[in-house]
Each structure stands twice: as C-alpha cells, then as structure tokens.
Amino acid sequence: MLQITLSPDLPTPLVDQIVQAIRNRIDDRVLRPGARLPPIRQFAEQYGVSRFTVVEAYDRLVALGHLQSRRGSGFYVASRALPAPSARPGDVIERAIDATWLMREMAVDGPDRILAGAGSLPAEWLDEAGVLRALRALTRRKDLRPVSYGSPQGYAPLRAQLQVRLAEIGIGATAGQIVLTYGIHQALDIVCRYFLKPGDCVLVDDPGYWNLFGNLRLYGVALVGVPRTPEGPDVRALEALLAEHQPRLFFTHSVLHNPTGCNLSPANAFRILQLAEKHDFMVVEDDIYGDLAPNAATRLASLDQLSRVIYTGSFSKTLSGNLRVGFLACRPDLAHLLTDVKIVSMMSSAELSEQLIHQLLTDGPYRKLLERLKGRLVEATGRSLRMLERVGLQADPEPAGGVFVWARIPGLTDSSELARLAARENIVLAPGSVFRPQGQPSGYLRFNVGFSDDPRLERFLARALDAGLTANGGEVPTQSHPPAQPG
Amino acid sequence: MLQITLSPDLPTPLVDQIVQAIRNRIDDRVLRPGARLPPIRQFAEQYGVSRFTVVEAYDRLVALGHLQSRRGSGFYVASRALPAPSARPGDVIERAIDATWLMREMAVDGPDRILAGAGSLPAEWLDEAGVLRALRALTRRKDLRPVSYGSPQGYAPLRAQLQVRLAEIGIGATAGQIVLTYGIHQALDIVCRYFLKPGDCVLVDDPGYWNLFGNLRLYGVALVGVPRTPEGPDVRALEALLAEHQPRLFFTHSVLHNPTGCNLSPANAFRILQLAEKHDFMVVEDDIYGDLAPNAATRLASLDQLSRVIYTGSFSKTLSGNLRVGFLACRPDLAHLLTDVKIVSMMSSAELSEQLIHQLLTDGPYRKLLERLKGRLVEATGRSLRMLERVGLQADPEPAGGVFVWARIPGLTDSSELARLAARENIVLAPGSVFRPQGQPSGYLRFNVGFSDDPRLERFLARALDAGLTANGGEVPTQSHPPAQPG
Known part of the structure; x- marks a missing residue:
C-alpha cells in the first residue's frame, strides 16, 4: 500500500x-x-x-x-x-531526540529495572540521611532568604568554598571567577551560548558525553570527534584534525572519562594546551567525576590556570542529582560575561539548593563519603569486570577507576539492537552508538558498575552471546518479564 | 592623546x-x-x-x-x-550586557537601597514562614528522593496540580502537556531553542520584558516590537507589521503586562489569534503575574486551547523567587519535543524545589496569600500614583492592578541618565529604554509599587524634576549618601 x-x-x-x-x-x-x-x-x-x-x-x-x-x-x-514546529533542518531535532532515548529510559523508575547503563551511582550509595539532615539545618540558617531571588553569580559562600577546593587540585581561581549553575549542563550550555554560532566547528571526545552532543546539535554546530585513548584524547589524531578544521571549543573529560573510565595523562594534557594555543581554541574541561578518582589525576586547568581552559564541575554525582548545582571557573573577564549570559537566559540561581550543597560541604563528612564511595567503586568494578569476562565481553580499555566500564562484544559492530532487546526485559543498557558524535554504530556498551552485579543482567548477556543472535539482529530467547531475583 | x-x-x-x-x-x-x-x-x-x-x-x-x-x-x-571570546558580531554581546545592567543592580542588596525598579514584590510581603514550614514538612515526605535526579518533564504531582489550576482559568491541558522548568526563563528559553534559528523574526511587546530581549539577541534573531496599548498589543500595528515581517513567534504578556500593568482585552486576544492563524506563527503567552490580577482577565490560551499558544507561568512572584519553579503548557506533541530539548540542554528538574512548591500549593493557604497580596497591591498602587502625581510624573496608562506603574516625565525623552543619577543615591530606577526591543530612548520609568513609598524616592524625584536638570543631562543636586530615613 x-x-x-x-x-x-x-x-x-x-x-x-x-x-x-x-x-x-x-x-x-x-x-x-x-x-x-x-x-x-x-x-x-x-x-x-x-x-x-x-x-x-x-x-x-x-x-x-x-x-x-x-x-x-x-x-x-x-x-x-x-x-511546522521548527525551521531547523528536520534531522537536527530528530538527532536530538535520538540522543535523549537513553536519558528517558534511565529516568523511568521501577523495582524490577536494572539501570546498567545509568550515568549516576545508585541513590542508596549516596548519603540520603545527610541531605535530609542538611535540609533540616537549612531551615535554621540565619542567611536563608527563602522567597528571594538568589544572586546571579551564585551563593557567595559556596563560591568561596569552591575556591578552596579548586586550590587543592592546583587550580587557582578566586570566588569571582566561579559561576554557579543549574547542574553542569547549564555551565556547558552557557559556554555554548556565548562562544558558538551555527556552522561553527566544535571538538568533542569520541566516544564522549552523549547529552552534550544533543545540545550542541541544537546550536547547529558541526561536531568533530577526537578519538579517545587510555591516555586521553589522541593527540596525533587531534593534530591531524586541526589541519582540516578550525574549532572554537574542545569539550573534553579529563578524569574518569565518560564512558571509558580513563584519565588524561600529563603529557597529553600539555600537548592539548599547546595545540589550543597554536590553533586558538578554548578547552572546556568537564570534571564531573573527578571527586571519585581513586588516585591523583591531571586536570588541564591545573596546568593552564584558566587561561584557555574553562573548568566545569558539579555535585550531582556525589551529593545529589536532585539539587542541580554545578559550576564553572574561568578567566575573570569571562566570568563576568558568562554571568550576563546566565542572567538573560535563566535569571538567577536557586540559592536554597546552593546553600544546601554549602551545608553538606562544610558540615557534612564529604571527604568520608568520597572515601566510602571510592572503596565501593573499586569492589564493584572488580565484580563487574569478572562478570563481563564470564559472559564473554571485553573491557577495553581497563578503567582507571570510577563509575564506568566500557566493554565490547567480540564480533559485534552495533550494540543498539541488544539494548533494545534488553529494554524489553527491563534492563537499560547504554549502547556505544549514543556516545559517538554522529551516532555511528558501535559494538561497545557502557556499564555502570553500581548496577551491574544483578544476576539477571549476567543471564541476559549470557543468553544473548550464547545464542549469537545479537550479531545478526535476531531476538534473544526471552523469559517474558522474569520476576526480580534476590542476590 | x-x-x-x-x-x-x-x-x-x-x-x-x-x-x-x-x-x-x-x-x-x-x-x-x-x-x-x-x-x-x-x-x-x-x-x-x-x-x-x-x-x-x-x-x-x-x-x-x-x-x-x-x-x-x-x-x-x-x-x-x-x-577572542566570541565569533558573534560584537554588538550582540554588548547589547546583552546592557540588558543585564538593571538585573545586576537589582540583585545588590543593602539596607539603604530602594529597589523602586524591581520586578518582584518585597520579600516581606511573601510568606517566608510558610516556605520554611513547607521545607520542614518536605523532610518528612515519603516520596522525597533527596539525592536522585528528578524526572525530565518535572514532578508529576505538581503537574497534576497545575492541570487543575489551568482548568480554573479555562485552559484545558493534561499533566502530560505540562513541562516544569527552571523558572519561567527556562520555559521561554526552551521554546526559543526549539523554534528559532539565527536571522528569524520574532515579535515582542514594546515596551516589554527586557530580560527576554537579551536572551533573544543571543539567539541572533531580529526583534520586532508590537506597540502596547491599554487593551494589549496594538492589533492594527500588528497587522501592518505582518505585511512586512514573517515572524515565527510572538512573545506577549496577557495579564498585568510588564511594564504597563494593563490587561489584554478579549477582542484583541481574538484578533491576535486570527492573525497568528493567517500568518502562521505561534504565540508564547507569559502569565507570570496573572495570579495577582484583582479581576478576571483574558488569556490567549483560554481561547485557543494551546493549539497555537504556548502558555508559560511561574511561582517566582507569589511563592518564592529562590526556588526557580516555572512551567509551560502546550500541545501534547510539542510537550514531548520540548521535554527532549530540556533534557539535552539542562537534563532534569530540581525535584526538591518542585515538591516544595507542590507542598505550598496543596497544604499552604495559597489562595489566602493571593488575596492578601492583591489587597496590599491595591493600596500600594494608590499611594504610588499619588506620590508620582505630587512630584509631577504621569502614570500612563492607568494600571489594571498588579506590581507596576508605568510613568513618564513630561518633556523628558530619555530617563536613563536619571536612573544613573538615582543609582548614586542607592535608588534603583528602571528606565524605560531597557523595556524597548532595541533599547530605544524612553522618557518612561517602571515603578514597583511595593518599593515606591519611601520618602527618599519622592524627595529624589522632586529634586530632579524641580531642578529641571534631567532633561539636559545635568546633575541633580545630591545629598551625598543620605542616611536611611524611617517612615
């Protein structure tokens, strides 16, 4: 028909x-x-x-x-x-919708769901009781202004606290160089809005943070992926790309890279900054997982001291994803201008959330929480790596720590169909293609070690790989909605 | 030199x-x-x-x-x-910076400051104690998820509550058609991001909401002002503009228009919707002050039922500007797409803030609060009008209620210098030019009636007008930083 x-x-x-x-x-x-x-x-x-x-x-x-x-x-x-909902080329919006499939899946709650592809730690790993305590303490704070708009640049005591924390990892920034944002997303978004115009070229990690890709596409910019190695961005590939492209920005993850879990080496960091200088682009460093790093790691901003680097972070992964408190640190003149962009786009910050984070950082045992999380992550990563090995997946590269294992299925060139089949069994997998700048097929999957030791996941993967059906697009013999299994 | x-x-x-x-x-x-x-x-x-x-x-x-x-x-x-911080034409950024002058001024706190140009009610008019009570109640809520990311579309019970509230003003929308946002700014911003591309034409109220203008300029769109009358946008002028321009969106305030304080008439509302249909543009209705309207008022969305209208609102003016909870309501298909835009740009909502607003709407005496605010506003508006008359300013038009009086100084064509002089005496005035789409000079000022009965303000204005110095750019004879005066 x-x-x-x-x-x-x-x-x-x-x-x-x-x-x-x-x-x-x-x-x-x-x-x-x-x-x-x-x-x-x-x-x-x-x-x-x-x-x-x-x-x-x-x-x-x-x-x-x-x-x-x-x-x-x-x-x-x-x-x-x-x-017509949009004057943009249709594919821009459709692409952006593709990029949100995973996010929408991960946002669906349910007792039987296994969020093996999630980007955050299980809620029960974090300090729920501590946040509730801080919330109660908040109501007694003398400087609480519960009905007033917050300051555009963000709650000053939290910025002062961040100044100290940044100094600890070797980044010199005054509180005036720090802008608080609505999660790290607003930090990245403000930078996009200020620096980019449609048609601009932007470098991103390949694989890299998929939700950022969706946002960049809405800005109408061209994404150029820089291949990721276990030492960070592939600097030779970067150099070759710079012969062809004139990027305005390079968005990159330094510590516990999402999705590969690897750290940037000092040598690569230095070379990237040399290239940024030579080719006149700014580097936007995303350090959202940095506090979970088991060992000392290199940040671009620690070398460059915020000259060509805009450093971004968040407390969504360690304290609370609910509160949406992130930040950026940059040159003083840029901090002023980016605050202006924040004002015209979103007005001021939610000061109450920022005070809550401040409360948790100053009174709460944040360091102890981080130590506990690091310990759990090391154990969970070990368990995940052993499980993946049992079912025949290869972790590649070996992660330096943190939340993720990036693993591939030998012989498979596209893991999307596997993710679709898993979704039918209430298992949310993160297929490699969503982490690629153009959504190219990928045989990889990103596993969140905090959710990956459920035996149902292992059984599903074992069935899928045993049946050899994933490679030819067939279906995995299913148990239709199996009951949740303890252990 | x-x-x-x-x-x-x-x-x-x-x-x-x-x-x-x-x-x-x-x-x-x-x-x-x-x-x-x-x-x-x-x-x-x-x-x-x-x-x-x-x-x-x-x-x-x-x-x-x-x-x-x-x-x-x-x-x-x-x-x-x-x-170079930006590839945009320099004036885009500079314009945006101009537009934030007022916001930055208003964000500076101080016991001696008179925020006569502010956009919000005095904090002490709102229910600070109620917000603190709700904050404490929040810690006992069973569905509190203090460390987890909120749902992308926003906390469902608050969306259900909004469905009921919208039905009360004649807008039929399911909870699925409502998207919660980070203040009304994110609602407007998501719409911009989805619909607009650089070079597009956008209609706005003239005078209208200045912070939106700054954001629209960052999107690189052309602003075309539709003159405002006491009955809302001037529909004849609109028709004439539509002969020349093909706008994609019309951003307009229906109830208690900022800055003139007037309401849209039913006849003008109908005509605007006819023109939207004929010329194929969408209308973005900003109803942030609507809950403060003393009498029934017409909304575009009540007529059109969200076919060509995207309705936006917020609780920042009545419950708390701190929490940053706004929303939009639109066609079901658009609600899905705009949620995707929200995900890629800002991830999810701050559920805790949304739960707090839900708590305040369901348990708190919101209706009583509104009645109290309306009563205070009527009195304060009367006092402000009398004061302005005493010093020789003309309110034009007479406001229908709400927070603002739009007044002009006879013979003055630009009130900016007066605002600059006032700032030296810790009085923040809102000069008319910031409310104009191209920042054109204006002899008007916007007065917030909640802050306008301070005798220092009256004395400053009286001195300025007596001296007749404002018209020729001279200086008002100052008292250098006078002490705060009671009364």
Whole structure:
C-alpha cells in the first residue's frame, strides 16, 4: 500500500528512512489526513524490518505531529496541518531526540529495572540521611532568604568554598571567577551560548558525553570527534584534525572519562594546551567525576590556570542529582560575561539548593563519603569486570577507576539492537552508538558498575552471546518479564 | 592623546562610540599592550561627556578583555591578546550586557537601597514562614528522593496540580502537556531553542520584558516590537507589521503586562489569534503575574486551547523567587519535543524545589496569600500614583492592578541618565529604554509599587524634576549618601 523503498545497506538508519519516506508521502498528499497507516506487524513483515523499527518510526512521526495514534485502533495521518514546529533542518531535532532515548529510559523508575547503563551511582550509595539532615539545618540558617531571588553569580559562600577546593587540585581561581549553575549542563550550555554560532566547528571526545552532543546539535554546530585513548584524547589524531578544521571549543573529560573510565595523562594534557594555543581554541574541561578518582589525576586547568581552559564541575554525582548545582571557573573577564549570559537566559540561581550543597560541604563528612564511595567503586568494578569476562565481553580499555566500564562484544559492530532487546526485559543498557558524535554504530556498551552485579543482567548477556543472535539482529530467547531475583 | 571623534547627535549611544573607538585604536596598534588610557576625569573633560559615560565605557572594555584595571593606577591596554571570546558580531554581546545592567543592580542588596525598579514584590510581603514550614514538612515526605535526579518533564504531582489550576482559568491541558522548568526563563528559553534559528523574526511587546530581549539577541534573531496599548498589543500595528515581517513567534504578556500593568482585552486576544492563524506563527503567552490580577482577565490560551499558544507561568512572584519553579503548557506533541530539548540542554528538574512548591500549593493557604497580596497591591498602587502625581510624573496608562506603574516625565525623552543619577543615591530606577526591543530612548520609568513609598524616592524625584536638570543631562543636586530615613 505504502510502496516505499528501504535500503538496509545505506548508512542512514532504517528508522530514519521510514520516517522520511512517510513524511514525503504526506507532503505529496499520497497519504491524506485521516488515512490509516499499515499495522506495525504488517509493515514489519512487508518490508522485512523488525517491529521495533516500525514502532520507533511511527512514534517519531507522532512526536513530529505528522501522525496521530488512536488507542487500540492504530496510526493515522494527522487530521490537520499543525504549524511546522521548527525551521531547523528536520534531522537536527530528530538527532536530538535520538540522543535523549537513553536519558528517558534511565529516568523511568521501577523495582524490577536494572539501570546498567545509568550515568549516576545508585541513590542508596549516596548519603540520603545527610541531605535530609542538611535540609533540616537549612531551615535554621540565619542567611536563608527563602522567597528571594538568589544572586546571579551564585551563593557567595559556596563560591568561596569552591575556591578552596579548586586550590587543592592546583587550580587557582578566586570566588569571582566561579559561576554557579543549574547542574553542569547549564555551565556547558552557557559556554555554548556565548562562544558558538551555527556552522561553527566544535571538538568533542569520541566516544564522549552523549547529552552534550544533543545540545550542541541544537546550536547547529558541526561536531568533530577526537578519538579517545587510555591516555586521553589522541593527540596525533587531534593534530591531524586541526589541519582540516578550525574549532572554537574542545569539550573534553579529563578524569574518569565518560564512558571509558580513563584519565588524561600529563603529557597529553600539555600537548592539548599547546595545540589550543597554536590553533586558538578554548578547552572546556568537564570534571564531573573527578571527586571519585581513586588516585591523583591531571586536570588541564591545573596546568593552564584558566587561561584557555574553562573548568566545569558539579555535585550531582556525589551529593545529589536532585539539587542541580554545578559550576564553572574561568578567566575573570569571562566570568563576568558568562554571568550576563546566565542572567538573560535563566535569571538567577536557586540559592536554597546552593546553600544546601554549602551545608553538606562544610558540615557534612564529604571527604568520608568520597572515601566510602571510592572503596565501593573499586569492589564493584572488580565484580563487574569478572562478570563481563564470564559472559564473554571485553573491557577495553581497563578503567582507571570510577563509575564506568566500557566493554565490547567480540564480533559485534552495533550494540543498539541488544539494548533494545534488553529494554524489553527491563534492563537499560547504554549502547556505544549514543556516545559517538554522529551516532555511528558501535559494538561497545557502557556499564555502570553500581548496577551491574544483578544476576539477571549476567543471564541476559549470557543468553544473548550464547545464542549469537545479537550479531545478526535476531531476538534473544526471552523469559517474558522474569520476576526480580534476590542476590 | 587618543584623538577619537564622538558625535552626540548619532543614534549610537556615546558609551558605544567610545568603546568602538578604543577597540579600533587597539586593533590598529595605535594603543599598544601596556599603554595607559587617559584618566576618567581628563577623558570626560576633553570630550565633553559625563564621567559616568567614561566609566561605563572603560568597564565594558575591561569586561571584553581589551583593558585591564589596576587599582589606584588607572586603565591599561591588556598586556596580551586574549582569545577572542566570541565569533558573534560584537554588538550582540554588548547589547546583552546592557540588558543585564538593571538585573545586576537589582540583585545588590543593602539596607539603604530602594529597589523602586524591581520586578518582584518585597520579600516581606511573601510568606517566608510558610516556605520554611513547607521545607520542614518536605523532610518528612515519603516520596522525597533527596539525592536522585528528578524526572525530565518535572514532578508529576505538581503537574497534576497545575492541570487543575489551568482548568480554573479555562485552559484545558493534561499533566502530560505540562513541562516544569527552571523558572519561567527556562520555559521561554526552551521554546526559543526549539523554534528559532539565527536571522528569524520574532515579535515582542514594546515596551516589554527586557530580560527576554537579551536572551533573544543571543539567539541572533531580529526583534520586532508590537506597540502596547491599554487593551494589549496594538492589533492594527500588528497587522501592518505582518505585511512586512514573517515572524515565527510572538512573545506577549496577557495579564498585568510588564511594564504597563494593563490587561489584554478579549477582542484583541481574538484578533491576535486570527492573525497568528493567517500568518502562521505561534504565540508564547507569559502569565507570570496573572495570579495577582484583582479581576478576571483574558488569556490567549483560554481561547485557543494551546493549539497555537504556548502558555508559560511561574511561582517566582507569589511563592518564592529562590526556588526557580516555572512551567509551560502546550500541545501534547510539542510537550514531548520540548521535554527532549530540556533534557539535552539542562537534563532534569530540581525535584526538591518542585515538591516544595507542590507542598505550598496543596497544604499552604495559597489562595489566602493571593488575596492578601492583591489587597496590599491595591493600596500600594494608590499611594504610588499619588506620590508620582505630587512630584509631577504621569502614570500612563492607568494600571489594571498588579506590581507596576508605568510613568513618564513630561518633556523628558530619555530617563536613563536619571536612573544613573538615582543609582548614586542607592535608588534603583528602571528606565524605560531597557523595556524597548532595541533599547530605544524612553522618557518612561517602571515603578514597583511595593518599593515606591519611601520618602527618599519622592524627595529624589522632586529634586530632579524641580531642578529641571534631567532633561539636559545635568546633575541633580545630591545629598551625598543620605542616611536611611524611617517612615
């Protein structure tokens, strides 16, 4: 009925091909408002694609306003032309939506869910009682201004506290050079908004932090991936890329890199800064996992002292992801300008959250909490590495510590289908492709060691690899929604 | 020594002319690194401009990294070339900086300061004790997840509560159509990020909400002002503008418009929606002051039911500016897409703040608080109007209620210098030019009735108008930093 042509050999994913084909049919008025789309099963059989692929394509067309879903009845062409939601090229938004699949999955709570692909530690590892204590202490603070707007640059005592903490890792910054933000995301976003214009080139880690990629795409900039090695960004590859590209910014993770878990070496750090100087770009250093590093590690900002480096961090991974308190540190003149960008885009900070973090840093046993977390992480990483070895996955590289193991399935070139199958069993895996700047296929998966010793995960992976079905897109023999298993 | 040419008759402000002239001299290497700039007094005398103008120009050049200030010694050309902070045209950033002057001024606290230009009610009018009570109650809530990331769309019970509140003003929206945001700013910002690309045309109220203008400029869009009448946007002017421009969005305030305090009439609302349909643009309705309206008022979203209208609101003006909880309501498909934009730009919400607002809305006497605020506002508005009349200012138009009086000084075409002089006496005035889309001169001032019955304000205004000095840029005879006066 639809008569569309799909080419599995094209680099364009099948979902994108289907979305585009149906949009064309609607634009050409071949599919008219009210027309019913083929049922998912029928479409899948007719075109020889998986039902998941069809579901994803239909869902995306609903989200874009082209189709309507009627419960129990199927999918129909939307009955009236909705205002075009965006003047951007469609793929920009669609790409951004792809990048949020994992986040949306991870945000769904449930007792039987295994968040093996999560980006944060299990809540029960953190100090819930401590946060509640701090919350109660907060109500007795003399400087609490519970109904007033906070200061644009952020609560001054917390900035002063950060000045001390940064000095401890060798970064000299006054409180005036520190801007508090709504999580590390706002820190990165303010930098994007100030420095970037559409068409600019930006360097990112490959693999790297996927949610940042989504945001950069909304700014309409071109992402160029710098391959990651166990010593940090591949400086030879970086040099070669700089012969072709003129980036304005390089976003990179120095310590416990997400997703590979490796640290930047001092030699690579030095070379990156040399190249930044020579090719006139700024480096945005993301150090969100740094406090969890078991050993001393190199930061770019400790070498460069915030001349070409903008340093960003957060307390979301160690104290609370709920409060959304992050920060950036940079040159004094930039701190002033970036505060202005913060004001016009988001007004002021949530001072109450910042006071709570300040309370936790000054009164709470933050150092003890970190020591405890580091100890647990070392043990959990050991267990995860042994489990992965048992089922036949290879950790590559060996992580330097922290939350993640980056592992690949021998012979597999794309782990996305495996992640989709796992989702059906309430197991959230993080497929390697979401960590790649262009969403390129990847046979890797990122495992969060805090969630990876559930026997259901091991059984699922063992079944998948034993069956050898993941490599050819088939289905893993499932137990349909198995009950949660203790141990 | 500098040999620059200033033209007071040009539309470009003198500050901008000085900044540009000095930047040119630095670029041309006439002024070399380390060179000392003329002292402020000398520069002012040589070029016949006020010292404030010179101070502002030098400060901006420091912020841009072109000059360095050495305490007690003066201003010097920066000793090394800093990386160019932005590829945008310089004026974009400078404009944004201008737009934040007022915000920065208002954020400075002090016992002697009179925030007559503020955008929020005095903190003591709000229910500080109630927020503290809710904060304590929060620590006992069973669903508190103090260390976990919140859900991307926002705390579901608060969205359900908002569904009920929106229904009360005739806006039908399910909780799924509501997205919680970091203050109303993030709501507006997410909409910008999704819909706009550089070069797009955007309609805004003239006068209108200045901080939004700053943000829109960072997106590189063209602002077209729609003149405001006592019945809302001037629909004839709007129609004329639509013959020339093809806007993607119209940002407008319906109820208790900032800064004029007037409401949108039903007839104008209907006409705006007709024009939106005909010319295919979306309307972004800002209703941040709506809960303070003394009488029933028309919202665009109540007519259009979120087809072409995106409705935005916040609890920052009535419950707490500290917590930063706002929201948007829109079509279901858009709610999904805008949540994706929220995820990639800022990750999730601060659930704790959202729970606190939920606590205040459900357990707290919110309705009583609103009644009390409305009563106080009516009285304070009366007092402010009488004071302004005594000193010779004209309220124009008469406000329909709420926080602001928009008043002009007969014969004055630009109130900026008056605001600058007031700032020296610790009185923060909001000059009309900051509320204009292009920062055009304006003889108006926005008065916040909650801060406007301080006798020092009346004395300052009386002196200024008696001296007749504001009109020709002279100085108001000052009392240097008068002591705070009771009453």
